[in-house]
Amino acid sequence: MYVEFQQLPAHARVWIYQANRAFNEQESAFVQSYLKQAVQDWNAHGVPLAGSFQIRYNQIIVIAVDEHHHAASGCSIDASTGWFKDLAFQMGMDFFDRSVALVQEDNLILFPLLGVKQVINEGHINADSLIAIPQVKDLADYRSNWPAKAKDSWLKKYFVAASV
Structure with missing residues (x-):
């Protein structure tokens, strides 16, 4: 229903x-x-x-x-x-796309998952960039933490060295 x-x-x-x-x-x-x-x-x-x-x-x-x-x-x-x-x-679409989705205003910019480290190194995504993460715990998590800052997502491993 x-x-x-x-x-x-x-x-x-x-x-x-x-x-x-x-x-x-x-x-x-x-x-x-x-x-x-x-x-x-x-x-x-x-x-x-x-x-x-x-x-x-x-x-x-x-x-x-x-x-x-x-x-x-x-x-x-x-x-x-x-x-x-x-x-x-x-x-004629793919709803199982696993690209990294960068949120820019009301649009998404997709980056291939395998090239995400290079995209970060080139500065297209930084620690405070908003990312449309593919998983959340529940609706409360979605409502309060989505989209997430890259540094608070699974991408955080790429920003550890930069923040030390």
Whole structure:
């Protein structure tokens, strides 16, 4: 069952999907319509899940579910992953992109994961740069720590030497 994203509790479980490019207006409307119906029908072993989604930077989709209402099962999580495989096929996109996403105002700049050290050395990302991190503990963590400063993310290892 679909609920408004802001109505989900702090303990809600969260998944973050990053597309390899930003959506245009038509794609954004399509994604919203698709996901609203998918979340509305989402269930675990026949029991409706209280879930929602949010689109950020026209490129990242955050899915959340209140597991105190009913826990997501392996099958229901697989079903949600299937939504993104289907959307990717229909839209010609990749929702499993593992690039490092630098937040610049209302946009993302993607850098290949394997080249992130070089990008940092070149100064494109610094310790205080905002990064759209791919994982959070729960909705409370998402609301308070996302996006994260690079020095507070998994990228912190690249800034240790510079801060000594």
